[in-house]
Amino acid sequence: MKEITIKIDGKECKAKSGQTIVEAAKANGIYIPTLCHYDGLKPAGTCRICTVKVGGRNMAACTTPVGEGMVIESNTPELEEIRKAIVEMLFVEGNHMCPTCEKSGNCELQAMGYRYRMMVPRFPYLFPVRPINAKTPKIYIDGNRCIQCLRCARGVLAPDGKKIFGLVKRGGKAMISVDEELAAALTDEQAQKAMDMCPVGAILRKEAGFKVPIGSRKFDSAQIGSDIE
Numbered sequence: 001m002k003e004i005t006i007k008i009d010g011k012e013c014k015a016k017s018g019q020t021i022v023e024a025a026k027a028n029g030i031y032i033p034t035l036c037h038y039d040g041l042k043p044a045g046t047c048r049i050c051t052v053k054v055g056g057r058n059m060a061a062c063t064t065p066v067g068e069g070m071v072i073e074s075n076t077p078e079l080e081e082i083r084k085a086i087v088e089m090l091f092v093e094g095n096h097m098c099p100t101c102e103k104s105g106n107c108e109l110q111a112m113g114y115r116y117r118m119m120v121p122r123f124p125y126l127f128p129v130r131p132i133n134a135k136t137p138k139i140y141i142d143g144n145r146c147i148q149c150l151r152c153a154r155g156v157l158a159p160d161g162k163k164i165f166g167l168v169k170r171g172g173k174a175m176i177s178v179d180e181e182l183a184a185a186l187t188d189e190q191a192q193k194a195m196d197m198c199p200v201g202a203i204l205r206k207e208a209g210f211k212v213p214i215g216s217r218k219f220d221s222a223q224i225g226s227d228i229e
């Protein structure tokens with residue numbers, strides 16, 4: 001890969017051609033907030049919280065490859081406000097009951113809410129009616145908490161490469177679905193992987209809750225992104 005030079009928020013950075021802006025920023029110790037991005041998975045660009053400005057245009061940093069001489073703005077009041085608004089939208093378009101969620105303290109959406117000092121969302125709550133699927137032996141899927149990032153659909157596959165998770169319906173009615181037959185064959189490791197990959201508490205393992213007490217979890221003491229910036 002060819003080494004190139006880019007600028008992020010005025011800082012000159014070395015990057016490799018083929019890297020996305022998110023990857024190049026991370027390699028240079030710059031955190032660009034993401035929710036649908038997951039290291040090692042093909043980018044999906046579904047959440048748009050990584051929106052940056054390149055040449056005056058808003059772009060998704062997780063899907064946009066770097067180019068020689070690219071000038072990127074990320075940490076500006078305007079972009080941070082857009083990100084805060086996206087976090088608020090994600091909260092109101094689902095049903096997120098943090099105090100009763102097994103993922104509390106490990107949830108990336110909750111951690112984003114804290115990062116952006118979200119108090120009360122500026123948008124009205126939609127209170128969608130979404131199903132909970134507890135039919136498979138190792139996991140249950142709570143559509144109320146799903147932010148449709150598609151990490152599960154991209155990262156947890158059956159041995160023959162078939163998708164176990166996917167989205168059904170469109171627009172505001174879109175929701176996560178699971179192939180119950182394939183999900184019934186999930187190993188313990190795959191079930192754990194699915195739960196760990198999910199940024200929120202939409203995929204949880206059965207019979208394995210609250211092993212780490214609330215208060216001692218990942219984001220209870222460290223702000224999301226502090227491992228990079």
Ligand code: SF4
Nearest residue numbers: 146147149150152198
């Ligand atoms: S279940 Fe979790 S990982 Fe899958 S799309 Fe929903 S939020 Fe993303």
